Amino acid sequence: MKEVIRSDQQNPLSSLDQWEDDLLARYPDPKTINQEKDTEEFRNYESSEKASVKEFYRLQHINQTFDFVSRKRADYLKFDQMEMSVWEAFDFLNKLVDDSDPDTDLDQFQHLLQTSEAIRLQGHPDWMVLVGLFHDMGKVLCLFGEPQWAVVGDSYPVGCAFSDRIVFSEFFAKNPDVHHPLYSTKYGIYEPNCGLDKVIMTWGHDEYVYHLLKDYLPEEGLYMLRYHSFYPQHRENAYDHLMNSHDKEMFKWVNLFNPFDLYSKSPVPPNWKELKPYYENLVAKYLPAKLRF
Ligand SMILES: [Fe+2]
Numbered sequence: 001m002k003e004v005i006r007s008d009q010q011n012p013l014s015s016l017d018q019w020e021d022d023l024l025a026r027y028p029d030p031k032t033i034n035q036e037k038d039t040e041e042f043r044n045y046e047s048s049e050k051a052s053v054k055e056f057y058r059l060q061h062i063n064q065t066f067d068f069v070s071r072k073r074a075d076y077l078k079f080d081q082m083e084m085s086v087w088e089a090f091d092f093l094n095k096l097v098d099d100s101d102p103d104t105d106l107d108q109f110q111h112l113l114q115t116s117e118a119i120r121l122q123g124h125p126d127w128m129v130l131v132g133l134f135h136d137m138g139k140v141l142c143l144f145g146e147p148q149w150a151v152v153g154d155s156y157p158v159g160c161a162f163s164d165r166i167v168f169s170e171f172f173a174k175n176p177d178v179h180h181p182l183y184s185t186k187y188g189i190y191e192p193n194c195g196l197d198k199v200i201m202t203w204g205h206d207e208y209v210y211h212l213l214k215d216y217l218p219e220e221g222l223y224m225l226r227y228h229s230f231y232p233q234h235r236e237n238a239y240d241h242l243m244n245s246h247d248k249e250m251f252k253w254v255n256l257f258n259p260f261d262l263y264s265k266s267p268v269p270p271n272w273k274e275l276k277p278y279y280e281n282l283v284a285k286y287l288p289a290k291l292r293f
């Protein structure tokens with residue numbers, strides 16, 4: 001049975017894709033940036049979806065506090081929700097149908113497969129193909145009852161000052177952490193250049209999928225999973241002061257991954273029947289028979 005996620009006060013987006021469409025408008029594909037079609041799409045986006053995206057960021061920015069994130073980590077990183085095989089997990093994720101246009105939108109799996117196929121066609125390592133296939137698996141958090149703002153949206157550190165380079169940063173004024181004596185300072189609970197592994201990020205699909213797969217993929221792939229929505233750093237360099245030299249090296253991989261995520265969407269679904277044997281082998285090579293969520 002499909003579970004249509006309806007927009008409501010906590011979930012202003014009619015589709016999780018609205019967040020990604022906003023990213024595309026903010027960071028257009030440099031290859032097609034001058035084409036008229038994109039200008040047109042950008043204009044349409046501006047008029048119809050801006051208000052719900054803005055409301056979405058308002059909710060994210062006021063609610064993602066250090067305490068909120070700590071509670072979610074304690075809940076979800078026990079991985080006691082359910083156990084599924086990889087293929088059951090994709091079926092489960094596909095129950096997530098947005099109410100924008102449930103019949104015509106490509107499902108979650110198609111976005112994942114388009115991302116992984118774009119990576120495979122450019123000859124990148126097979127573990128990176130697997131990262132493409134899995135990177136949004138954390139969106140199952142919506143099916144566990146989490147609001148949109150605790151699943152998607154740009155990610156950023158908590159426990160230290162919010163950067164004004166984060167989109168709609170004016171909404172942080174109502175986040176209680178901006179009045180906290182320590183969390184409101186530049187470094188907060190962290191040391192200068194302490195390394196991102198010590199930094200607690202907003203709660204969402206990136207952090208969750210990183211923990212889900214952290215025992216099975218090379219470190220480069222884990223950085224891609226964990227920081228793929230960290231636009232404030234990989235596009236805006238707003239948190240150089242928390243990164244160490246190893247993070248900077250690893251972010252080359254995050255940057256390599258980002259265009260595949262953002263620019264691989266196409267209305268034509270890949271031919272799953274033909275591709276299935278390749279992906280079954282790939283999954284068996286890296287992942288156990290069952291994953292704990
Ligand atoms: Fe994502």
Ligand SMILES: [Fe+2]
Nearest residue numbers: 111135136261
């Ligand atoms: Fe994605």
